[in-house]
Amino acid sequence: MKTGLHFLIAAKRCEIAELQELTQTSALVRVTARLVHGLQRERGLSNLFLASPNGHWQPELDEQVAACVAMQQELLDGFGSMDIEPRLGQGARLFSRVAYVMQGLDALPALRQQVRTRAWTPQRATQAYIRLINGLLAVVFEAADSAGDPDISRRLVALFNFMQGKELAGQERASGAAAFGSGRADAATQQHLLHLIDSQERCLQVFADFASDDLMRAWQQAQQADTLAGLERLRRVICTAAPGQVLDTGQTQKWFDACTARMDGMKGVEDRLADELQGLCAQRQELARGELAVLERMLVASATAARAAQRSLSFFEDNAVTTLPPSAPAPPTWATPLDRSILDLVQEQARRLQTVSDELDTVRASLNERKLIERAKGLLMAHRHLGEEAAHKTMRQMAMNQNKRLVEVAEAVLAMADVLPSARP
């Protein structure tokens, strides 16, 4: 015969299982972040290679490809050791993301072949790398979306947005490298760069909203003033070049180095974020295990006494919490509550879960912006028969023309959904 206490213990064990899972996912996120960083550099070097005369940048590119092959193997090993037994929760989504990205990794040698033989333009190669990296970032996104602990979720959201910001910085490096390398920057390139800079800043703002004070300090230290000033100067050179004006290809190296210094600094912050995340997961697990031990002692100690006590009317008293209990200050960590009634514990747990749920809603709101944008893009693709890049470009253009945030444009697009003819059967 199970009692309320049995279910309280079962709930605590679920919490622990989820924290274990988050610990493993965090480790995987770390390896993913490393490969993303490597591929970003490989993309930048590929752009330099493709935009420059034959032979230039090839040794650097070859070296980076070799490094990426090793990192890729590390990630594949990580995927290989994932527990893929059927599970509840976000398992189906996470595994689908992994399946997707594994296809991309399989196709990577073919992509490198296109670059090596100069069969593709810098733009086309860049798009291919972006797609692969987006697939890797989507794995991190699923992890952020699945965490049930608000503090852990906050860290994951900060990390995801930081990685996203860094990826936009990487796209900026690639576009700028192609521009300097080829000696020209047309209006479209200039506009694209401005958009990348703007989007980066928005991602970093979300990071700032959710990161710990420690991390914010680390990020401020990583942004060295002189590197930043050099980068800003080069940004100005590209973005203000008049039509037909020739860029100094000698600046290519400087551009690449300034962008790379910035991204390497970001990688350091990213690593610290990942450390913090793993530390937090471990700490939460320890706490939950302590609470579980208390509950299990109660089960042994007070099986009969507690049952008599709980048959009281206190359940119906007005200070008791009800079904969807309100937010309330988090209770202090359990001391030695063997003398407390199970009802107290049940109510405390209910209150705590509610607080957690409220906080999670707040944290996840920032993930929803991304979902809105993707959904609006999907709508445009379906109704205007656009490809994905074209749909994204359309929305970006709308945002720039109307001086709005991308998410505001997305909301406007989705609001029109009802008046558009349906593409669904």
Add this chain to the structure above:
Amino acid sequence: MKTGLHFLIAAKRCEIAELQELTQTSALVRVTARLVHGLQRERGLSNLFLASPNGHWQPELDEQVAACVAMQQELLDGFGSMDIEPRLGQGARLFSRVAYVMQGLDALPALRQQVRTRAWTPQRATQAYIRLINGLLAVVFEAADSAGDPDISRRLVALFNFMQGKELAGQERASGAAAFGSGRADAATQQHLLHLIDSQERCLQVFADFASDDLMRAWQQAQQADTLAGLERLRRVICTAAPGQVLDTGQTQKWFDACTARMDGMKGVEDRLADELQGLCAQRQELARGELAVLERMLVASATAARAAQRSLSFFEDNAVTTLPPSAPAPPTWATPLDRSILDLVQEQARRLQTVSDELDTVRASLNERKLIERAKGLLMAHRHLGEEAAHKTMRQMAMNQNKRLVEVAEAVLAMADVLPSARP
């Protein structure tokens, strides 16, 4: 060495595990709904018993208590056979709700004792039953909030709102029975009844938004015109009684019967909803198992051939989906896709998950209203040091005074959260 196909299979197995879990939860929801119906009747009879001269309604109440004891045992057996092994997903929340409601069920004999000895007023007994029933409904709410299949989620949201509407109808029956039984209805009772009628209609509107056409027809048939007309007449008698006016206690039985006929009709619809839900879970499971079998055959058949084929550049082609793929028409059910590439399957799966996620967001928006209301209530409790009932009453009053929906008042209260002094440490 795991491939993308392994993860696709793992994702499909997760889907099946979730559907199995939903099937079991749906069965539990059914038993819960039965006990809720029994307790609603017990509450109504308790009110008649407490409001009437000694001895009246006692046989009916005793009979109903005996019936409820049997139903309670059935639910406890259901809880007893739940798999409480640690799991990911909403396990911690669901188990906590069960722990909470088991405390309430333990306290039920003490509540009945208070009624039987006439120690409590009808109002106090009603509040106690409401709290217990809310605890049971919260179990259904968790189930609705955890379903990952939009069609199943839609049914669960319809069911939860229908149960909530029926519970409000039950509260109306109890309040009206106490009024007719005591021969008087004061202004507060009248206002409370009007509010219950209004809230019922809102819940039934959400039900109408999410229920299937079949269920809507069943619900229209269940509402017999003559019963409804009789109920509306009695509602008018209570709600328009002048201050001090004596109500005809002889109408008590008519009121109770009219309300009971309505609620029994609702119970029939509720049962059909539960049937539909269980049928849908079974159907979805069968479909997913078929898809799994196809994937498993692919794994055996094309291990080597597929790997060669997928090392192509098609991953990077523009018609391929990307990380957070857009909504698109659901693909037709898989025929014999042994000839199709794994990449197609991966992309189809990614597309499907995205469609599912979009639809889920829509369905769950209706659950969020309830969360907002509870959160606002919690804020009022913390900042004005109110009890739960008082906080709810305050918001209800604000809604009535401002002629707004409760959720709009909740949003206004939450918007003020930042300017209120913080109660948190």
